[in-house]
Amino acid sequence: MNLNGIWAIYRFEMARFGRTFWTSLLVPVITTSLYFVVFGSAIGSQMREVSGVPYGAFIVPGMMLLAIFSESILNGSFGIYMPKFTGTIYELLSAPLSPFETVLGYVGAAATKSLVIALIILATAHLFVDLTIVHPFAMIGYLVLICVTFCLFGFVIGIFAKGFEQLQVIPLLIVTPLTFLGGAFYSVMILPEPWRTVTLFNPVVYLINGFRWTFFGTSDVAVAVSLSATFALFAACLIAVTVIFRTGWRLKH
Amino acid sequence: MxxxxxxxxxxxxxxxxxxxxxxxxxxxxxxxxxxxxxxxxxxxxxxxxxxxxxxxxxxxxxxxxxxxxxxxxxxxxxxxxxxxxxxxxxxxxxxxxxxxxxxxxxxxxxxxxxxxxxxxxxxxxxxxxxxxxxxxxxxxxxxxxxxxxxxxxxxxxxxxxxxxxxxxxxxxxxxxxxxxxxxxxxxxxxxxxxxxxxxxxxxxxxxxxxxxxxxxxxxxxxxxxKLGRRQLALTLAEPLAALPAGLEQWHLELEADGRILRYTFDAQAEHTGIPSLLRALSDRGISFSDLETKRSSLEDIFVDLVRETA
Missing domain, CATH: 3.40.50.300 (P-loop containing nucleotide triphosphate hydrolases)
Known part of the structure; x- marks a missing residue:
């Protein structure tokens, strides 16, 4: 195991994040505050409890995931896309690193950043609403799983992308809409049919509800189903990364 | 290994x-x-x-x-x-x-x-x-x-x-x-x-x-x-309009308006042909004011090789 190599990549990526530390810190704080001003105070004051949870608290898990999805994909994809773009990938490809070690370095760093941002959002949210987390350990475990999964997903996108535009397409045009429509700010149970059934085909519904369950102990869908869906997504990303490295697709000629 | x-x-x-x-x-x-x-x-x-x-x-x-x-x-x-x-x-x-x-x-x-x-x-x-x-x-x-x-x-x-x-x-x-x-x-x-x-x-x-x-x-x-060829360049005292007859065996080249006579030879060969060439020139009353030999560079060798395989 090339631990020095993994550490080198991890440190390099964390240093890259460090250069934009204040932006990285301020953006989630400001965004979270804005969501609370708009959804929590302006609209939330008009709303009753959702699934037995005050609306302000109810939106916290969805809000965290909304940020985590895009941050993870962006960080995961940027980390591997940049060396491809600048040409420094030569060093990575010629280094004595296994694919697993490479992914561990990049995805580990990206997931760390996502995790930090998620915790900043949680802390900011705490300033606005009372939050009691029913299953704190499950919450952390689920959060880590989702961060890693989406960073892996981002890593795949980063290898796939042939330009900066393609890095943005999937998070902006697919994941963010699916998150908004996946019940980040509402319970899918309040939707009329057939939309409720249609929504159940959106995988993000299961991620959000599983995460929300760790907070409040309630969920629109069965927790086991949520967990299975999350693991399935994780496995799919893992398989994609494995295939990419085995074939050298878009990495090697 | x-x-x-x-x-x-x-x-x-x-x-x-x-x-x-x-x-x-x-x-x-x-x-x-x-x-x-x-x-x-x-x-x-x-x-x-x-x-x-x-x-x-x-x-x-x-x-x-x-x-x-x-x-x-x-x-x-x-x-x-x-x-x-x-x-x-x-x-x-x-x-x-x-x-x-x-x-x-x-x-x-x-x-x-x-x-x-x-x-x-x-x-x-x-x-x-x-x-x-x-x-x-x-x-x-x-x-x-x-x-x-x-x-x-x-x-x-x-x-x-x-x-x-x-x-x-x-x-x-x-x-x-x-x-x-x-x-x-x-x-x-x-x-x-x-x-x-x-x-x-x-x-x-x-x-x-x-x-x-x-x-x-x-x-x-x-x-x-092995591949290096040498060249002998003779700066003639009097320019020549054309190569005199009887010198064909050396495959000479006349350059610079007939002022330079160039002879390319194989440095590794037993007989370079230089003494006989100089005698032949002397017999024909062709005199020269300067003499220079040059080894071909790797560049020449390379161009030859690439041309051969092109």
Missing amino acids: SENTILRLEGVTKTYAGGVTALSPVDLSIRKGEIFALLGPNGAGKTTLISIICGIVTPSAGTITVAGHDAQRDYKAARRAIGLVPQELSTDSFESVLATVTFSRRLFGHGPNPAYIEQILRDLSLWDKRKSRILELSGGMKRRVLIAKALAHEPQILFLDEPTAGVDVALRRDMWKLVHRLRDNGATIILTTHYIEEAEEMADRVGVINRGKLLLVEEKDALMK
Whole structure:
């Protein structure tokens, strides 16, 4: 195991994040505050409890995931896309690193950043609403799983992308809409049919509800189903990364 | 693999998915401690060949053994023995010189060794710039940073892909000195170049590659002797309008409005034909004011070789 190599990549990526530390810190704080001003105070004051949870608290898990999805994909994809773009990938490809070690370095760093941002959002949210987390350990475990999964997903996108535009397409045009429509700010149970059934085909519904369950102990869908869906997504990303490295697709000629 | 061989290629080929053959089967042995120049025009397959050895391009067939390790099965050990300086100045612009070189060392599996890194940076005249961000450096300095990165993990073999492409004359001389110094420190150096001057100046052995085929591998001196032709240029006292009859056997050329008579001969031949030529000229009353012999450069040899295989 090339631990020095993994550490080198991890440190390099964390240093890259460090250069934009204040932006990285301020953006989630400001965004979270804005969501609370708009959804929590302006609209939330008009709303009753959702699934037995005050609306302000109810939106916290969805809000965290909304940020985590895009941050993870962006960080995961940027980390591997940049060396491809600048040409420094030569060093990575010629280094004595296994694919697993490479992914561990990049995805580990990206997931760390996502995790930090998620915790900043949680802390900011705490300033606005009372939050009691029913299953704190499950919450952390689920959060880590989702961060890693989406960073892996981002890593795949980063290898796939042939330009900066393609890095943005999937998070902006697919994941963010699916998150908004996946019940980040509402319970899918309040939707009329057939939309409720249609929504159940959106995988993000299961991620959000599983995460929300760790907070409040309630969920629109069965927790086991949520967990299975999350693991399935994780496995799919893992398989994609494995295939990419085995074939050298878009990495090697 | 003989004790003295540090790198061996057997039947290494590369055919791209589109069907383009970038490399015909290559067999090559590199000796420990030598400077080997891979010489060929642009697009000859030089970069493809070293990219395969370094693990950047996957070969279609063949085996590569680096310092006793199979480059496929035992790729980690093989890669640890290799340092690569790429042709393109690909760098992490926002990193400092020291950070990027330290990164390279760790990436190749070594623990930190600040003293060694300092020595490399001093050797490459980069120590004063260690805190500078790479984007602030000149092209020549960036090239040195890439060399420092390649040396950071103490490789046994150093690949330099077109080390002096786009580098000014003074820096090129510096680079040559540096390569010799690295070899003196025990490294084996393989460089690609399309500057014949560079191969001639630096290499112990030269491999000529064109259109994906390794045409020949020779000791540089032997190559020069074997293929080297000499020329005798006679500056005539009186210009000649045409070659006088009876001199056909020397295949002379008349140049500079009949003022220079040029004779090309094989330096290795038993009879160069010079004494008889001079006698023949004297018999015909042709006198000359100056005489010069010149050995053909590697460039001439190379052009001949490439033309033959074109």
